[in-house]
Amino acid sequence: MNLLSVEPRRLVIFGAGYVGAVVAQQALARGLRVTALTRNAEKACALSVAGADVIIADLADTDWHERLPEGADLVLNCVSSGGGGPEGYWHSYVEGMKSVLSWAGQVPVGSLVYTSSTSVYPQGGGARVDESASIESTRLEGNALVEAEDRLLNSGTRGFVLRLAGIYGPGRHYLLDQLRSGCGEIAGLGGHRLNLIHRDDIAGAIWAALEAPIELCGGVFNVADDGAATKADVAAFLAGKLGLPAPLFTGESAPGRRRVTPDRVIANDKIKQVLGWQPQYPTFREGYEAYFAKAK
Numbered sequence: 507m508n509l510l511s512v513e514p515r516r517l518v519i520f521g522a523g524y525v526g527a528v529v530a531q532q533a534l535a536r537g538l539r540v541t542a543l544t545r546n547a548e549k550a551c552a553l554s555v556a557g558a559d560v561i562i563a564d565l566a567d568t569d570w571h572e573r574l575p576e577g578a579d580l581v582l583n584c585v586s587s588g589g590g591g592p593e594g595y596w597h598s599y600v601e602g603m604k605s606v607l608s609w610a611g612q613v614p615v616g617s618l619v620y621t622s623s624t625s626v627y628p629q630g631g632g633a634r635v636d637e638s639a640s641i642e643s644t645r646l647e648g649n650a651l652v653e654a655e656d657r658l659l660n661s662g663t664r665g666f667v668l669r670l671a672g673i674y675g676p677g678r679h680y681l682l683d684q685l686r687s688g689c690g691e692i693a694g695l696g697g698h699r700l701n702l703i704h705r706d707d708i709a710g711a712i713w714a715a716l717e718a719p720i721e722l723c724g725g726v727f728n729v730a731d732d733g734a735a736t737k738a739d740v741a742a743f744l745a746g747k748l749g750l751p752a753p754l755f756t757g758e759s760a761p762g763r764r765r766v767t768p769d770r771v772i773a774n775d776k777i778k779q780v781l782g783w784q785p786q787y788p789t790f791r792e793g794y795e796a797y798f799a800k801a802k
Contacts, residue, residue, distance in 0.1 A: 514539050517716075518578040520565050520606060521585030522553055524678065525621065528709050529582060530558050541578070543570060566601035568608065577613030580716045581606070584621040587647060595650035603654040607661045617724075619666045619715045620658050621708070622651045624701060624728060626669060630768030632699075637669075637726045637776055655726070664724050666715035668708075671730035671772050674793065675705030681737075682744050682794075685753060692753045693760035696738030698769035701730045704787040714781040727781065730772040733789030740790050747798055 517533045519526045522542035530553055533540045540558040543565060544550050550560045563570040565585050583606055587598045603620070610618065625648045626641040633639075641652050658665040674680070684692055711729045742752040759766045777783045787793035 515579040516541065516576065517580040517582065518574060519543070520581070520583045520602070522549060522558075523584070523586055524673070524675075525705060525708050525712075526582060526584045527553065528705060529584075529712055531556055532709060532713070534558065538580075541574065566597050566605055568605055571605075571609045571612070574609065575613060577610075577615050579616045581610070581615055581618040582621075582712060582716070583618065584712075587650075592650075595647045596653075599647075599650040599654040600657070603657050607657060607663065610661070610663055615663065617664050617666065617716050617718070618658065619668060619712055620655065621712070622655050622667050622669045623648070624669045624671050624730065624772050626652050626655070627770070627772075628768070629770050632769050632771070634771045634773055635728075636773040637728055659724070659726070666718070666724050667726045668711055668715060668729045668777075669726065669772075670708060671701035671703040671728070673705060673708065674702055674790075676797075678705070679797070681741060682748075685741065685745055685748055685750060690751075690753055691756055692737070692741055693756050693758060694737055694766050695757055695769070696736060696741070696755040698737055698767060699734040699771060700737050700740055700767075700790070701734050701770070701772040702740075702790050702793070703730050704785070704793045707731065707785040707787055710786065711777060711781070711783050714777070714783040718781055722780070725780070727777040728772050728774050729777060729783075730774045731785050731788055731790070731793075732774065733791070734771040735790060743791065744794065747794070 514537050516539040519530055519542045522530055522544045530540050530542050534557045542553045542558045543561045543563055550562050554560045561570050561573055585598050585602050587595050627635050627639055629635050655667045745752050
């Protein structure tokens with residue numbers, strides 16, 4: 507065999523937004539062929555300039571299937587809800603997954619990774635939550651994610667579900683932005699623990715799943731850092747960095763949310779043990795120290 511004639515592996519990314527765009531860039535740097543599907547024309551242009559093949563389409567539709575006849579070695583579904591409330595959640599997560607699995611049933615597809623959320627867990631009260639915990643979510647978004655997860659895990663495809671904790675990273679600093687607003691108050695309860703994960707560590711977890719040994723058939727993995735800290739601790743640390751006093755907490759849910767985020771610790775032991783993943787930013791401190799160092 508002439509090794510020079512072997513085609514590079516192909517990665518297809520559905521939903522090339524905050525996380526997907528970074529994975530696309532990393533894949534291109536690794537020499538993979540990348541095809542990205544997005545609804546956003548601006549993101550499509552940026553991805554195309556970077557070297558990816560881009561399809562502008564709604565994931566829940568099927569007209570994009572014929573534009574991907576070769577299948578893919580690696581597949582990432584990290585589509586967002588796109589807003590729209592319960593109907594938007596169901597459309598993006600469930601109908602989108604149905605379309606992906608329909609396509610995957612017709613063409614050769616290797617590993618498929620789906621980024622879900624720890625919002626599928628209802629537990630609070632300081633519980634330590636691993637992948638064996640109940641996922642009878644009380645959130646509408648969580649219910650759609652649970653359904654999408656089930657469809658992948660029962661499809662016969664080699665599927666990995668990554669349940670992501672609260673995402674932060676470049677350009678996404680919700681708590682920091684609240685402090686900078688100068689209001690002096692933060693929604694929620696200061697004693698409740700925040701479970702966070704840096705965007706770059708999510709990308710690392712995705713690659714760990716995509717490149718997992720073939721004997722692993724898939725599974726569900728929590729993706730959170732090592733340092734579930736109280737919201738008050740995180741806010742005080744950030745306020746200190748900004749030269750501001752520690753904020754007060756309203757005790758109420760944030761605007762647009764139905765309830766205060768439960769107090770719990772999301773366990774990440776399984777992904778470390780099974781996939782060998784380790785966070786680059788083990789706690790929020792390392793993640794934000796890197797942010798402030800770049801901001802100087």
